[in-house]
Amino acid sequence: MARDTNSTSTEFYRKKNKEEMKYQLVTFAAMIVFTLVSFGLVIGEFHPMFTIPVIILLACVQVAFQLYYFMHMNHKGHGLPALFLYSGVFVAILTILAMVTIVWW
Amino acid sequence: MSTAYAQKNGFFAGLWDYLTTVDHKKIAILYLIAGGFFFLVGGIEAMLIRIQLIQPDNEFVSAGLYNQLLTMHGTTMIFLAAMPLIFTLMNIAVPLQIGARDVAFPFLNSLGFWLFFFGGVLLNCSWFMGGAPDAGWTAYAPLSTTSPGHGVDFYVMGLQISGAGTLIGGINFLVTIINMRAPGMTYMRMPLFTWSSLVTSVLILFAFPALTVGLFLMMFDRLFGANFFDPSMGGNHVIWEHLFWIFGHPEVYILVLPLFGLFSDIISTFSKKRLFGYSAMVFATVLIGFLGFMVWAHHMFTTGLGPVANSIFAIATMAIAVPTGIKIFNWLFTMWGGSIRMTVPMLWTVAFIPSFTLGGFGGVMLAAAAADYQYHDTYFVVAHFHYVIVGGVVFGLFAGLTYWWPKMFGTMLNEKMGKLAFWPFFFGFHLTFFIQHFLGLMGMPRRYWKFQPDQGLEIGNLVSTLGAFLMAIGTIIFLINVVITTIKGEKVSGDPWDARTLEWSIPSPPPFYNFTQTPLVRGLDALWVEKRHGNGKMTPAEPLGDIHMPNNSFIPFMMSLGLFIAGFGFIYQVDNSSYLILAVLGMAITLLSMFVRSVKDDLGYHIHKEDLEKGAGSE
Ligand code: HEM
Numbered sequence: 001m002a003r004d005t006n007s008t009s010t011e012f013y014r015k016k017n018k019e020e021m022k023y024q025l026v027t028f029a030a031m032i033v034f035t036l037v038s039f040g041l042v043i044g045e046f047h048p049m050f051t052i053p054v055i056i057l058l059a060c061v062q063v064a065f066q067l068y069y070f071m072h073m074n075h076k077g078h079g080l081p082a083l084f085l086y087s088g089v090f091v092a093i094l095t096i097l098a099m100v101t102i103v104w105w
Numbered sequence: 106m107s108t109a110y111a112q113k114n115g116f117f118a119g120l121w122d123y124l125t126t127v128d129h130k131k132i133a134i135l136y137l138i139a140g141g142f143f144f145l146v147g148g149i150e151a152m153l154i155r156i157q158l159i160q161p162d163n164e165f166v167s168a169g170l171y172n173q174l175l176t177m178h179g180t181t182m183i184f185l186a187a188m189p190l191i192f193t194l195m196n197i198a199v200p201l202q203i204g205a206r207d208v209a210f211p212f213l214n215s216l217g218f219w220l221f222f223f224g225g226v227l228l229n230c231s232w233f234m235g236g237a238p239d240a241g242w243t244a245y246a247p248l249s250t251t252s253p254g255h256g257v258d259f260y261v262m263g264l265q266i267s268g269a270g271t272l273i274g275g276i277n278f279l280v281t282i283i284n285m286r287a288p289g290m291t292y293m294r295m296p297l298f299t300w301s302s303l304v305t306s307v308l309i310l311f312a313f314p315a316l317t318v319g320l321f322l323m324m325f326d327r328l329f330g331a332n333f334f335d336p337s338m339g340g341n342h343v344i345w346e347h348l349f350w351i352f353g354h355p356e357v358y359i360l361v362l363p364l365f366g367l368f369s370d371i372i373s374t375f376s377k378k379r380l381f382g383y384s385a386m387v388f389a390t391v392l393i394g395f396l397g398f399m400v401w402a403h404h405m406f407t408t409g410l411g412p413v414a415n416s417i418f419a420i421a422t423m424a425i426a427v428p429t430g431i432k433i434f435n436w437l438f439t440m441w442g443g444s445i446r447m448t449v450p451m452l453w454t455v456a457f458i459p460s461f462t463l464g465g466f467g468g469v470m471l472a473a474a475a476a477d478y479q480y481h482d483t484y485f486v487v488a489h490f491h492y493v494i495v496g497g498v499v500f501g502l503f504a505g506l507t508y509w510w511p512k513m514f515g516t517m518l519n520e521k522m523g524k525l526a527f528w529p530f531f532f533g534f535h536l537t538f539f540i541q542h543f544l545g546l547m548g549m550p551r552r553y554w555k556f557q558p559d560q561g562l563e564i565g566n567l568v569s570t571l572g573a574f575l576m577a578i579g580t581i582i583f584l585i586n587v588v589i590t591t592i593k594g595e596k597v598s599g600d601p602w603d604a605r606t607l608e609w610s611i612p613s614p615p616p617f618y619n620f621t622q623t624p625l626v627r628g629l630d631a632l633w634v635e636k637r638h639g640n641g642k643m644t645p646a647e648p649l650g651d652i653h654m655p656n657n658s659f660i661p662f663m664m665s666l667g668l669f670i671a672g673f674g675f676i677y678q679v680d681n682s683s684y685l686i687l688a689v690l691g692m693a694i695t696l697l698s699m700f701v702r703s704v705k706d707d708l709g710y711h712i713h714k715e716d717l718e719k720g721a722g723s724e
C-alpha cells in the first residue's frame with residue numbers, strides 16, 4: 001500500500017507519534033507506581049478496609065489507562081467500541097449486583 | 106484466474122461446494138436445511154407429547170420417555186430450529202439489505218454454522234446412546250445434576266458447542282452491519298430487519314456468555330466432580346437458575362426481534378407505504394433489547410427472592426410491554442390507509458399481530474409476581490410462551506421464508522398452496538394453545554406425564570391435541586409446496602414482490618458476489634426511492650472494478666468435527682477413563698485446524714473486471 005506521503009504530513013505524523021510516545025511512557029510509569037503502591041499497602045499491613053478499596057480503585061484506573069492509552073481508545077472513531085464495552089460492563093455489573101444482593105447476601 | 110469460479114457439476118462437487126462454502130447465501134441454505142430438519146424432529150416430539158395427553162391416564166409413552174420428549178422438544182425448538190432458521194433469514198437478507206458483498210468474516214460464518222450443526226447432532230445422538238436429556242429445556246439443578254445416565258451430559262456438551270456457533274454468528278453480523286454498509290446506508294436508513302438483526306446480535310453477544318458459563322459449571326459438576334450447584338457441599342443450585350435466565354430471557358428476544366423487523370419490512374412492502382414511525386420503531390427495538398437484560402428473575406418469582414426483588418423485576422418486566430405496544434400500533438398505522446396486498450407473507454404477518462398480542466397479555470399477567478404464584482409451572486405459562494414463540498417466531502419464519510424464497514432459490518412458492526398451509530396452521534395454533542390458558546388456571550401443572558380423569562381437564566386436552574394435528578397438516582402442506590415449487594423451478598425476476606429494499610435490486614438468486622457495483626443509497630427504502638424518484642435501478646457508488654472474494658475452506662468443518670468427537674470423549678470418560686483418548690483426539694483435530702488456519706495465508710482471489718462485463722457467475 002503506497003500512501004501518498006508528502007513532507008508536511010510526515011512531519012505531522014512524526015510529531016503526533018512523539019506526543020503519543022510521551023503519553024504512553026507516562027501512563028506506563030504511573031502503572032508501575034500503582035503496582036508498587038498496591039504491594040506496599042499489603043506489605044505495610046494497613047487495615048483491609050483501607051487496602052482493598054484502594055487496590056480496586058487503582059486497578060480500575062489501570063484498566064482505563066490500558067484501554068485508552070495502550071489500546072488507543074482515546075483516538076477518534078472509537079465511539080462504537082466504547083459503547084459496546086460499557087454495555088458489557090453494565091450487563092456484568094447488573095449480574096454481579098443481582099447475585100450479591102439476592103443470592104449471596 | 107477465471108477458472109476459480111467456473112461452475113463444477115455433479116453431486117459430489119456440489120456437496121463439496123456446500124461443505125466448504127463461505128458464501129452467506131449458501132450458508133443460509135445450509136441453515137435452512139439443518140434448521141428445517143430439526144424443526145421437523147422437534148415437531149414430531151411435540152406430536153408425541155400431545156398424543157400422550159389426548160386422554161386422561163394415557164399409556165402411549167412411558168414416564169421416562171415423556172420427560173425426554175418434553176426436554177428435547179423444548180431444547181430442539183429453541184436452539185436447533187428457531188435459532189438456525191433465524192440465521193437463515195439473517196444470512197440471506199442482511200448483507201443484501203445493506204449492499205454488502207458478503208458478511209464481514211465469511212470464514213467465521215461457515216464456522217458458526219458447522220459448530221451449531223455438530224452441536225445439534227451431538228445432542229440428538231443421545232437418543233441412540235442410552236437416552237436423551239430429561240431435566241427440561243431449562244435443566245434446573247439439582248434435577249439435572251442428579252439425573253442418571255448421560256442424557257444431561259449430551260445437553261451440556263451439545264449446547265456448549267452449538268452455543269459457540271451462535272455466539273460467532275452473532276459477532277459476525279454485528280461487525281457486518283456496523284462496518285459493511287454501502288455508501289449512503291446510514292444507520293437511520295437501514296431496513297428494520299437489519300436494525301433488529303443488529304440488536305439481536307448485541308443480545309447474543311451479551312447473553313450467550315452467561316449460558317456458556319452456566320454450562321461449564323454444569324459440565325464440571327456432572328463430569329468432573331465439582332459442586333457448584335450442590336448445597337450440601339457449599340454450592341448453590343439457584344445460581345444455575347440465574348445464569349440460565351440471564352441468558353434465557355434475552356434469548357426469547359433474540360428469537361423474536363429479527364421477526365419484528367421482518368414483519369415491519371413486510372407490512373410496509375405490502376401496504377405500499379413507508380413504515381409508520383420508523384424512528385420510534387428503531388427506538389423501541391433498542392429499548393426492548395436493553396430492558397430484556399433486567400427482567401430475567403420473572404422466571405424465578407417463586408424461588409423465594411423476596412418481595413423487594415420480586416417487585417423490581419415485576420415492574421421492569423411490565424415496562425417491556427410499552428415498547429412492544431409502540432411496535433404493534435406502528436404496524437397497525439402502517440397498514441392504515443395503505444393499499445394492502447394479502448400475499449402469503451402478509452397473511453402470516455396480519456395473523457401474527459393479534460396472536461402475539463395475546464401472548465404479550467399473558468406475559469403481563471405472569472409478570473404480576475403475586476399472581477404468578479398461581480400461574481407458575483402450570484399450562485398457563487405453556488400457553489403464554491407458545492403464543493409469543495409460535496405466534497411471533499414461527500409465523501415470522503413462515504412469512505420470512507415465503508418472502509425471501511425467491512431471493513434464495515429464484516423460484517416463488519405457490520401462493521394458493523401457501524394460503525392452504527396457513528389456515529390449518531393458524532386455526533390449529535389457536536385451538537392448541539388458547540385453551541391451555543384455562544387448563545393452567547384450572548391447575549393443570551406443566552411437564553406432567555399424565556393427568557387424571559374427572560378433574561375437568563379432558564375436553565381441554567383433547568381440543569389441544571386436535572389443534573396440534575391441524576398445525577402438523579399446515580406444516581406438511583408447506584413442505585409439499587416447497588417440493589412442488591422446486592420441481593417446477595419456474596424462475597422469477599429479481600423483484601417479484603415489487604418491494605422497497607436493496608436486496609430486491611439484484612437478480613434472484615443473486616450472483617455470488619451480490620452486487621456488481623456497490624449501490625449508492627439515497628434514502629430509507631433505497632430501492633423504492635429509485636423507483637419513485639429515479640429510473641428504478643440503483644445508482645452505482647463505484648466504477649466497475651475487480652472484486653475481491655474469499656476462498657472456500659474445509660477448515661470450519663474440521664474444527665467443529667473435532668469438538669464433536671471431543672464431546673463424546675468428555676461425556677464417556679466418566680465411565681472409563683480410556684475414553685479420554687477421544688477427547689484428546691478431538692481437541693487435536695480442532696487445534697490442528699486452528700493452527701493451519703493461522704499459519705496458512707489465504708488471501709482469496711479476484712474476479713476481474715473483464716469477466717464481470719461478460720457476466721461471470723450470474724445465472
Ligand atoms: C410483554 C412481554 C412479555 C412478558 C411481560 C413476559 C413475561 C413472562 C413471565 C413473567 C414468564 C414466567 C412465567 C412463569 O414461569 O411463571 C414468562 C415465561 C416465558 N416467556 Fe414470556 N414474557 C413476554 C414476552 C415473551 C416473548 C416475546 C417470548 C419469546 C419470544 C417469551 C417467551 C417465554 C418463555 C419461553 C417462557 C417460559 C420459560 C420456561 O419456563 O420454560 N416471552 N414470560
Ligand SMILES: [Cu+2]
Binds near residue numbers: 353354357400403404
Ligand atoms: Cu422472560
